[in-house]
Amino acid sequence: MTTLALLAAAALAIACVVYVARPFLSEPEPDDDVLAGLDDRERRRLELLEERDRTLAALKELEFDHRTGAVSDEDYRALVGPLRRRAASTLRALERSPGPSDRQRTHVG
Amino acid sequence: MPELGRAALVIALGLAVYACVAGGYAAWARRRRLAVSAQSALLAAFASTAVAALVLVAALARRDLSFAYVAEHSSRKLPLAYALSAFWGGQEGSLLLWLLVLTGFAAAAVALGRRAGQDIIAWVVPVLGGVAAFFAFVLVAVASPFATQPAPAEGAGMVPSLQNPYMLAHPPLLYLGYVGLTVPWAFAMGALLAGRTDERWIVATRRWTLAAWAFLGVGQLLGAKWAYEEVGWGGYYAWDPVENAALMPWLAATAFLHSVMIQEKRGMLKVWNVVLVSLAFCLALFGTFLTRSGVVNSIHSFTQSSIGPWFLAFIVIAVVVSVVLIFVRLPLLRSQVRIESLVSREATFLYNNLLLVALCLTVLWGVVYPLLSEAVRGQSLTVGPPFYNFFLRSFGLPLLLLMGIGPLIAWRRASLRALGRTFAWPLGVALIAGVMLLAAGAGSSIPGLVAYTFAVFVLASIAFEFVRGTRARRALGAPSWPSAFGALVAHNRRRYGGYVVHAAIVLLAIGIVGSSAYQTVGERALRPGQSMRVGDVTLAYRGLTERTAANASELRAHVDVIRDGRMVARVEPGKNSYPVERTTSNEMAIHTDWLRAQDVDVIADEINPTSGVVFFRVLVKPLVNLIWLAGLVFVGGALIALWPDAREERRLALRYESAAAGAPVAPPA
Amino acid sequence: MARRGSPARLVIALSVAALLAVFLLYTSIAGGGTPVVQPSELTGQSGRVQLSGKVIGPIVGSARSAAGARFRLRDVEGSATVRVLYRGSVPDQFQSGRHVYLQGALRHGLFVAKPGSLVTKCPSKYTAKKS
Numbered sequence: 001m002t003t004l005a006l007l008a009a010a011a012l013a014i015a016c017v018v019y020v021a022r023p024f025l026s027e028p029e030p031d032d033d034v035l036a037g038l039d040d041r042e043r044r045r046l047e048l049l050e051e052r053d054r055t056l057a058a059l060k061e062l063e064f065d066h067r068t069g070a071v072s073d074e075d076y077r078a079l080v081g082p083l084r085r086r087a088a089s090t091l092r093a094l095e096r097s098p099g100p101s102d103r104q105r106t107h108v109g
Numbered sequence: 110m111p112e113l114g115r116a117a118l119v120i121a122l123g124l125a126v127y128a129c130v131a132g133g134y135a136a137w138a139r140r141r142r143l144a145v146s147a148q149s150a151l152l153a154a155f156a157s158t159a160v161a162a163l164v165l166v167a168a169l170a171r172r173d174l175s176f177a178y179v180a181e182h183s184s185r186k187l188p189l190a191y192a193l194s195a196f197w198g199g200q201e202g203s204l205l206l207w208l209l210v211l212t213g214f215a216a217a218a219v220a221l222g223r224r225a226g227q228d229i230i231a232w233v234v235p236v237l238g239g240v241a242a243f244f245a246f247v248l249v250a251v252a253s254p255f256a257t258q259p260a261p262a263e264g265a266g267m268v269p270s271l272q273n274p275y276m277l278a279h280p281p282l283l284y285l286g287y288v289g290l291t292v293p294w295a296f297a298m299g300a301l302l303a304g305r306t307d308e309r310w311i312v313a314t315r316r317w318t319l320a321a322w323a324f325l326g327v328g329q330l331l332g333a334k335w336a337y338e339e340v341g342w343g344g345y346y347a348w349d350p351v352e353n354a355a356l357m358p359w360l361a362a363t364a365f366l367h368s369v370m371i372q373e374k375r376g377m378l379k380v381w382n383v384v385l386v387s388l389a390f391c392l393a394l395f396g397t398f399l400t401r402s403g404v405v406n407s408i409h410s411f412t413q414s415s416i417g418p419w420f421l422a423f424i425v426i427a428v429v430v431s432v433v434l435i436f437v438r439l440p441l442l443r444s445q446v447r448i449e450s451l452v453s454r455e456a457t458f459l460y461n462n463l464l465l466v467a468l469c470l471t472v473l474w475g476v477v478y479p480l481l482s483e484a485v486r487g488q489s490l491t492v493g494p495p496f497y498n499f500f501l502r503s504f505g506l507p508l509l510l511l512m513g514i515g516p517l518i519a520w521r522r523a524s525l526r527a528l529g530r531t532f533a534w535p536l537g538v539a540l541i542a543g544v545m546l547l548a549a550g551a552g553s554s555i556p557g558l559v560a561y562t563f564a565v566f567v568l569a570s571i572a573f574e575f576v577r578g579t580r581a582r583r584a585l586g587a588p589s590w591p592s593a594f595g596a597l598v599a600h601n602r603r604r605y606g607g608y609v610v611h612a613a614i615v616l617l618a619i620g621i622v623g624s625s626a627y628q629t630v631g632e633r634a635l636r637p638g639q640s641m642r643v644g645d646v647t648l649a650y651r652g653l654t655e656r657t658a659a660n661a662s663e664l665r666a667h668v669d670v671i672r673d674g675r676m677v678a679r680v681e682p683g684k685n686s687y688p689v690e691r692t693t694s695n696e697m698a699i700h701t702d703w704l705r706a707q708d709v710d711v712i713a714d715e716i717n718p719t720s721g722v723v724f725f726r727v728l729v730k731p732l733v734n735l736i737w738l739a740g741l742v743f744v745g746g747a748l749i750a751l752w753p754d755a756r757e758e759r760r761l762a763l764r765y766e767s768a769a770a771g772a773p774v775a776p777p778a
Numbered sequence: 779m780a781r782r783g784s785p786a787r788l789v790i791a792l793s794v795a796a797l798l799a800v801f802l803l804y805t806s807i808a809g810g811g812t813p814v815v816q817p818s819e820l821t822g823q824s825g826r827v828q829l830s831g832k833v834i835g836p837i838v839g840s841a842r843s844a845a846g847a848r849f850r851l852r853d854v855e856g857s858a859t860v861r862v863l864y865r866g867s868v869p870d871q872f873q874s875g876r877h878v879y880l881q882g883a884l885r886h887g888l889f890v891a892k893p894g895s896l897v898t899k900c901p902s903k904y905t906a907k908k909s
Contacts, residue, residue, distance in 0.1 A: 002112055009116030012160060016120055016153040020127065023142040023149070035139040037228035037303075038768065046307050046768035053764060054376060058520060067584070068577035071519045072527035079521055270870065342869065448786035456786070460793065467797045479814055490811035491828050493881075496804070503800050634842065695870045714867045715842040724842035726867055 045097045048090055055087040111176060111255040114164035117157045118205075118253070121212070122245035124154040128238030136231035136302065144231045148219050151234060154241055155212035162209050165202060165254055169193050174260040178202055184264035186660055186689065191272045197280045198267060200401060200416065201254035206281070207397070208244040210288040214317075215241060218292045222313045226303075226765070229310060233299035240291055243423045252416055266690045269661065275335035282328035283355055287393040289321025290358060293365075294390035294431075297383050301434040306379065306441045311369050312761060316751055318369075318386075322362040323747035329355050330740040341697030343630075343710045343728040345736070348497040353472050354396030360469035361389035364462045371455050374520055377446040380435065381462075387431035388466075392473070394424045399476065450522040457515040461508060468504040472497065502556050506563060509618055512611050513567035516574050534573055539566035557626030564615045564622075571608045571615075578605075598749065606750025613743035616735045623732025624708075632714075634724045640671075644729035646709055647671040653721050661685040663696070666713045666723045670700050677702070682713040682725075706734045812881065817851055818858035820884050829889060830879035833872075834859065841868045841896075851878070851889070860884070866893035 018025075038046065062079055065071040071079070132147030134140070165178070169192050174180040182195040182202070197203045215237040222230055248254070293314040300310035332352070333345040346352060365385040371378050402417030435442075448455050475492045482490040517531045543562035551558045578597045579590065587593035598605045631643035640649035651667040665683035669676045680698035687694070700709040708730045715724040813827045820829070831851035841847040846865040852858065854877060864880065872878065877899040882891035 005110055005113040006116075008113050009120075012117060012157060013120050016124060016150075016157060019153050020124070020146050020150045023145040027142060030142065033141050035135065035141045035144055035227055035231055037139065037231075038226065038305075042768055043305070043307070046309070046765075049764045049768055050307055051376065053760070054374065058374065061520065064578075064581065065519050068574075068581040070517065070531055070574075070577065072524065072530065075519065075522065075524050075527050079519070340870070342867070451786065451789055456789075459786070459790070463790070463793050463797065471801065478811055482811065489814040491814050492811045495808065496811075499804050499808070500800075503804075504797075692871055693873075712867070715840055724840075 041097070045094070048094050048097060052087065052090045052094060055083055055090060059083050059087060110164055110168065110173075111257050114161045114255040115249075115253065117161035117164065118245060118248050118255075121154045121157040121161065121208070122242060122249050124150045124157060125212075125238050125242035125245050128154065129235045129242050130238075132231070132235035132238055136228075136235060144227070144234070147234045147238070148230070151212065151219055151237060151241070152216040154238075154245075155209075155216040158205070158209045158212045158245075161254075162196075162205060165196060165205060166193060169195055172264070174264055175257050176254075177256040177258045178254045180258065180261055180264045182265065182267060184266040184689065187264075187267055187272075190277060191267055194271075194277050195267060197284070198271065201248070201252045201256075203280065203284075204244060204248050204252055205254050206284055207288060208241065208248060210284050211237075211241055211244060211291060214288055214292055215295075218295070218314075218317065222296070226305075226309055228303045229296065229299045229305060229313075231299075232302040233295045236295040236298045236302075237291070240295070240427075243419075247416060247419055251419060263689070266687075269685065269687050269690060269692065269694050270339045273335060273339050275331050275339070279328055279331040279335060282324050282331060286321050286323075286325025286328055286355075287358065287397060289317060289324060290362060290386075290389050290393050292317040292321070293386050297386045298430065298434060301383065301438045304438065304441065306438075308372055308376075309765070311372060311382070315369070318362065318366060319747060319751050322359065322366060323744065323751075325355060325359045325362065326743060327740060329359065330737070330743075334737060337733075338697070338699065341695045341710075341712060343697070343712065343726070343730070345624075345733075348475070348494050350476050351400045353476050354399045357469050357472050357476075358389050358392040358396060360465050360472070361385060361392055364465040364469070365389055367458050367465075368462050371458050375446055375455060377444045377448075377455075379442040379444055380439065383431075383435055383442070385462075385466075387428075387435070388469075391424060391427050391431070392469070394420070394427060398424060452518065452523050452525065452528065454515060454518045454520045454523075457511055457518055461511050461515065464504045464508045464511070468500060468508075471500045471504070505618070506556065506559060509560065509563040509567060509615070512614065513563065513570040516608065516611075517570050531573075535566050535569035538569040539563070551627070554626035557622050560618060560622045560626075564619050567615045568612060571612050574608055575605070599754075602752050602754055603750045606746050606748070606752075609746030609749055610743055611746075613739045613746055616739035616742060620706075620732050620735030620737075620739060623706075623735070624730040627731050629729045631727045632725065634715075634722055637721045641725065641727070643709075643727040645672060646729060648709075648711060648725065648727060650723060650725070653716065653718065653723070655718070658685075660689060661687045664716055664718065665696075666716065666725075668698070668711055668725075670709055670711075680709075680711050682711045684713065684716060701734060703734070705731065706738075707731045708733045814879075816853045816856070816858070817860040818853050818856055820858075820860055820889070823884060826881060826883050826892070828879055828881050829860070829862075829891075830854070830877070831860075832877050833874050835874060837872075837874060841865055849874070860889050861887065862889045862891060864891040864893075864896055866891075866896065869896060869898045871898040872896065 059080070062071060062076065062083065066073075066076040128147045128150040131143055131150070135143035135147055165176075167173075168176045168179050169183060170189065172179065172183065172185050172187075172192065174185075178199060178201055179195070182198040183192045187195070195202070197206045218237070219230060219234060222233070293310075296310040296314045300306075329352075332355070336347070337343075337345040365382065368378050368382055368385060372382055398417065398420040402420065448459070450456065475496055479489045479491050482488060513535060517535070518528065539562050542565040543558065546552075546558060546561050551561060575594070575597070579594045582593035582597045583590065587596050629644035631641055633641045635641060635650040637650055637652045640647050642648075647670075649669040649671060651669060653664065653666055655662065655664050657663070663683060663685050665681040668680050668682065670678040670680060678700045680700050682698035683696050685694045685696055686692075695712065695714075698711045700711070701707075702709070708728075710728040710730065712726040712728075713723050714726045717723070813823060813825075815823060815827050815829055817829065817831050820827070829851065832854055833849050834852045835850045837847055837849045839845050839847045841864050846863050847868070848861065848863050850859045851862050862880070862882075864882075879897050879899070880891045881895040882889055884890075
């Protein structure tokens with residue numbers, strides 16, 4: 001019983017080690033080993049995208065709340081203007097910031 | 110076989126340490142292959158822990174009493190289901206369950222969370238690895254489930270009150286909740302370590318948090334139901350430290366669920382969110398430390414094992430790591446956005462958060478008070494239910510009211526005139542209900558009356574939200590009312606699922622208030638043939654019988670429950686004696702009147718078999734069954750909120766693709 | 779968005795102050811908690827305490843009778859004992875050898891317990907027995 005247990009344990013250990021070492025075994029000489037991440041420009045872009053999604057969703061929700069009557073006409077008028085302006089300015093900022101296609105274009109050629 | 114279990118745990122420990130150390134280095138030095146290797150280590154740790162768990166399950170199934178753990182917590186006579194549930198019946202096994210769930214969740218979170226961004230995941234892996242390493246270390250070095258001994262003739266058996274379907278589900282569900290809270294915390298720490306200030310970590314862990322919170326809530330309800338039916342003192346919550354241990358992280362998680370919505374809608378409260386998720390996680394650890402270490406006087410008692418100091422040390426590390434990371438990243442997290450108006454949905458969420466955290470900290474204060482007073486004054490002091498009940502009322506009633514106000518107010522700003530219109534109907538309904546309740550006699554308890562009125566207000570405001578939304582959908586062109594309703598919920602699952610959950614909480618509140626503020630209690634000794642009146646029922650005691658079951662001898666008193674002159678039920682409260690375990694248990698009889706949602710609990714407190722005299726304690730608890738109904742509604746609401754939304758998933762995927770350029774393109778040769 | 783003096787900060791501060799005030803109000807009215815003692819620490823305690831210990835010896839009488847149940851409670855790890863008189867509902871598991879705790883006060887060498895305050899701890903994990 002004990003030998004069986006020890007053999008099973010050894011098998012488990014070996015399997016785990018192999019599984020953990022797999023990235024190194026399958027790519028002994030990789031082209032690049034750098035972890036993908038976001039640089040500052042991409043982070044800024046991501047924050048703009050989140051801001052854009054936020055304002056667009058807020059506009060949609062405001063629209064719906066107004067339709068259901070949760071938001072009165074005057075409140076709607078007071079809130080919708082600034083939201084639309086913010087959405088517009090975020091979209092403009094996004095157009096200015098370079099996207100992935102821009103980067104690839106500058107890298108190649 | 111125990112050697113396999115022990116070896117598997119050692120392997121799991123090694124893998125967890127590797128995931129933590131190598132993963133940390135890989136994230137810091139930006140090494141891709143090492144990061145992938147660390148992720149694989151987490152998965153392998155799960156596999157290894159699963160092997161250890163299977164060894165224990167197999168030992169329990171075949172009643173292998175050479176395992177000390179099996180011998181201590183089960184017996185040959187124990188039915189299989191309960192023998193298997195002994196897995197989590199003791200210190201070592203429950204720790205193994207924790208590790209199993211933790212490594213399983215860690216593997217799943219990392220595998221499923223790839224869309225959260227490689228840079229965050231790279232840091233999440235070492236955090237999860239570190240937590241797993243702690244539990245694996247404790248299992249290997251301090252409390253091993255695989256200790257062996259010469260097999261005794263029979264095991265110690267399981268305490269009879271645990272041989273109960275509720276106890277099959279209650280601990281695993283609680284653990285799914287406790288451990289589930291580790292994932293959002295790890296992602297928060299990962300985001301901080303990666304220097305990220307966007308909400309991606311929240312988006313990635315939203316469902317995890319909701320699911321963990323739901324598990325924790327349902328687990329507590331099951332525990333309360335077990336206490337009510339099985340322990341049989343007529344109550345379901347005693348503010349015992351072990352009960353509070355689950356309540357505190359649940360309250361913090363509730364606050365967190367609400368405040369992340371503010372970050373999502375307005376981009377603010379980033380620091381607060383990270384603080385809350387850390388609080389929830391640390392309270393989960395603290396809760397389990399309390400129930401295991403026996404430092405506070407509680408109904409639970411774990412034998413004094415050396416586990417307490419290790420847990421405490423780990424909790425301190427977790428707190429320090431959270432605080433340090435938050436401080437270091439504080440400048441990054443500060444947002445420019447401010448709350449525009451104190452009458453806005455953000456503001457109500459903020460008030461809700463303040464009240465929830467206040468309640469959570471009050472419970473925490475009550476729990477640690479004995480320890481603090483001992484350290485400061487040399488004398489341990491305790492607070493009891495009056496303390497907790499006072500603050501539950503003080504903070505809970507405003508919270509109840511806010512649940513009704515929140516949905517009726519718009520984001521950003523709401524003018525008072527608009528509020529007047531939206532509030533009119535629900536307020537009117539609530540006032541009418543309040544007057545009717547007063548007329549019906551609910552004035553006997555002022556907090557109860559206030560709670561009921563608030564509850565009606567909230568239910569009315571939720572109903573109006575659904576009605577208004579469905580009407581709007583219909584106006585937008587939905588072909589029929591049912592399809593309008595379906596479209597409404599489908600298009601905004603989190604919002605309307607949340608309303609259903611609120612309705613569940615209101616039902617819970619009504620049930621709690623009814624069964625405590627408006628309950629009637631009666632106590633008397635009766636001879637066979639005598640009767641007693643409690644509330645609106647009469648109980649007639651007919652006689653005693655004794656019978657023998659598989660592992661117990663059962664003494665039962667036969668009591669007729671009579672209402673309005675008619676017998677509505679025959680109940681049999683009594684006591685069981687268990688020869689193997691050498692204990693007795695109280696078997697409370699519950700008669701449920703479904704129409705009134707009321708329970709009549711009859712306890713045979715003291716039985717004199719020779720004279721037949723029984724001392725009865727009877728409780729009439731109105732509306733108590735709403736508490737259990739609330740559990741079902743709660744699950745339904747949580748499921749609606751959790752349900753995947755294909756449209757939203759696409760939108761999010763698009764957002765994150767647009768941001769990242771992916772792996773850097775190699776420069777031309 | 780321009781940063782202006784936000785009313786929110788003020789309201790948050792006031793709310794926190796209000797919550798603390800509720801807290802202080804309670805503690806000033808209801809007092810600071812009940813001391814938790816074992817039998818060896820009972821001497822000198824005149825007010826209400828929470829007494830915990832191990833039941834030793836026989837349990838004489840019935841807790842539901844007028845005369846109550848009498849038993850001895852001993853320090854969990856120690857030898858000091860005290861006589862206890864208890865009336866009220868008796869939880870499961872209450873028998874000689876169990877760890878219990880209850881509220882009450884020492885009166886002329888006899889610990890008179892508050893009715894219904896007896897709680898039994900079960901020696902194994904994960905059980906709750908309460909009256």
